[in-house]
Amino acid sequence: MIRTARPFAPLSLAATAAASLVLVTACSSGAGNGTGTGAEARTEPGKPGGTAVFAMTSDPDTLMPWKATQFQAVNVLGNVYGTLTEYDKDLKTVPGLAEKWEPSADGKTLTLTLRKGVKFTDGSDFDSADVKFSLDAIRDEKTAAVARSALTNVTEVTATDPSTVTLTLSAPDAALPSGLASVNLAMLPSEASDAAVMSALESTPNGTGPFTFDSRTPSQSVKLKRNDAYWGDKALLDALEFRVMPDENAIVTALKSGNVQLATINDPLVARTAEGGDLTTTKTPQLSYHTLQLKASSTTQPALADLNVRLAIACAVDRQQVLDTAAYGEGEVTGPITAPAYKSDPDARPCPKRDVAKAKEYLAKAGGGALVLKTIVSQGEYATSVNEAQNLKSQLAEAGITLDLEVLDIAAFVKRWVAGDFEAAVALNGGRPDPDTMYGRYFTSKGNLQKVAGYSSPELDALFAEGKATSDEGKRKEIYAKVSRELEDDAAWVWLFTGNSYTVASSKVAGFVPMSNGSLQSLRTTTIQ
Incomplete structure (x- = not known):
């Protein structure tokens, strides 16, 4: 796993073919050829002062850090x-x-x-x-x-x-x-x-971070000020505004006009349109992972409790096709654990490659019949969600499985997701450096997000407990490899791929370093000229 930022590279050959019609529009709007990064990225901070505007696609759904699951909320509150x-x-x-x-x-x-x-x-x-x-x-x-x-x-x-x-x-x-x-x-x-x-505190945060809360205009912006009483090195910016702009193309336009200085783009094609001129585009592989969550404990779709049904779903999906279709090949197929030191082998699963015949065999073992899954999908938090859902729907239909998609705005999606109110969900979940903090809250019987996961087992409980109990890195790697295999063998979810973030910055911005966990903590070292 690459954990440091790298320049934005060209789309893969397959991705370019899949996206050719869209790229005609992108290139006609002044996009480069995909090999450049525009202005040279400046990692060393410049002169302190000023206000930077960071664009994001969704309004934070909470200002209470203990409740935050939405990426935008986490980034502001951090x-x-x-x-x-x-x-x-x-x-x-x-x-x-x-x-x-x-x-x-x-x-x-x-x-x-x-x-x-x-x-x-x-x-x-x-x-x-x-x-x-x-x-x-x-x-x-x-x-x-x-x-x-x-x-x-x-x-x-x-x-x-x-x-x-x-x-x-x-x-x-x-x-x-x-x-x-x-x-x-x-x-x-x-x-x-x-x-x-x-x-x-739910409307006026009171923290100890490098910035302090200034004001919020719902669905428009959250404004922060430098915390002059901060215990560490003081933030270099006087102020920071997180501006809500739901459309990533509009964000690029605002970056080019100078109304916005910094943004994280999820859509690779939109990121291409920001290349050249006064903007720098940096690609950073992320620990967050795209997944089709299956609710094995669903009361409205009891068929998901049958391992054969879940294995049928997992075997019917070509993960590379989802990646190529939704994210134009910009990322990599993944297993459950994305943490670099414990990374899962994506081929260590019952069906490493799509096998529709095997999927139908599993469905026959489960008794056959039509299978319809009510599936929630978010719109607004990240760019590829709906395309992922539509591709999954098309693939699963070939195996006799129907995804009944319900597209929700991010606030409604998060509410349903946290409550575990779904049969299946197309989701982007945050990855963490340690696999216990990444999954212990989901897949242990006492995990506080267990109702979101919908799956646990005595074997997983024992493995997670064992992983916590030892500090030997070699032993921990062995333990979490077993965790990963247990999750895949029981098809708890269908893990799809990890993607990239694309940090687009004005040449006036210096000192911002993207991170693979999506953190914006380097805003404290960022300057704007």
């Missing part, structure tokens, strides 16, 4: 809130609000030493009471925090002194330090234990 640990540009876990952490000899406690002098936006001091409140609240099922499963092994949080927190664990947890880097485990002030304060 610049406002702080976490106990962070990731560096290579996705290694490094200190955040905790300047160090130390496990006990038996792995049953983790002692965090907090930074001193850290303040929230409202001027209040950050200390161990805030950590205890935040972690206890996230652990509480009533909070419905989307990353609660990252704290499964935490049995007690003790504020030992103002700058020390001790986590008592039921078992050693090698994944915990990495898990604490997620904005879904952001630190909130302990005053939010009051319901009125917590309610206010």
Whole structure:
């Protein structure tokens, strides 16, 4: 897995053929030949000051970090809130609000030493009471925090002194330090234990990040300001605006006119139209993965509980065809785990290649008959969703399986998805550097997103527990290879492909470094001339 940004390369030969009609339009609008990147990308920051406008296709659906699953919300909140640990540009876990952490000899406690002098936006001091409140609240099922499963092994949080927190664990947890880097485990002030304060945070964030919340105009923009009290190196921009522009072609037009300085584009063809002139386009392979989620526990489609049915669906899909059709070949077919150190072998599945005859055999074993899956699809969060769904519908129809597609705006999709209110879903889910934090919340029987996954097993529970309990990297790789094989053999979902993000920036922008987990954390080092 390539984890660093690289220049935008030409589309593959197959992709070019599949997209030829569209490319006529792209080239006539001034697009280059696909080999250039326009202005030279500037990774070294320039003179501080000014306001940068970052365009995104959807309005954040929440400003509460513990509830955020939508990519746009996560990206905004990651610049406002702080976490106990962070990731560096290579996705290694490094200190955040905790300047160090130390496990006990038996792995049953983790002692965090907090930074001193850290303040929230409202001027209040950050200390161990805030950590205890935040972690206890996230652990509480009533909070419905989307990353609660990252704290499964935490049995007690003790504020030992103002700058020390001790986590008592039921078992050693090698994944915990990495898990604490997620904005879904952001630190909130302990005053939010009051319901009125917590309610206010849903519209006016109060964090410890490099930027502070300024204002929001729903469906138009979220504006941030530099946090001059930030504990680390201060952001170089005076202000940052996330501007909502649902159409990626319109975003490119705004970039060319100078009304927008920076954007992440999902559609490879649209990214091509941004080549040349004053703009730089950088392609970054992503850890996030495209998948057809199957709800094995569905009450409205009990056939999905039958392994033969799920295997039929998995065998009827040509993943490369989905990639070529929806993303013009820009990406790679994937298995469940995309984390570089634990990456799944996409050929280690019951049907490495599409096998319609085998799919029909599996359906016959399940009793035959028509199979109709009500399938939700998002529109607006990423560009390829509807094309993926339509291609999957066409392929599965050849095996006698019907996808009844319901296209939803992103807010409605997320609501249905989090509630597990679907039989199948065409989804783009975030990948993580550690496979436990990536999948433990989905595929364990006590995972807080288990109703989204719709599948668990005693074997997976045991494997995830084993993976947490050892810090030996070699052993962990073996364990998560078994996790991957279990998920594929039982066709829990149909994993499709990983794609690329395309960062388009004005030549006035410097210091922004795209990351393979989609983080926009380098906005703190970004400048605009």
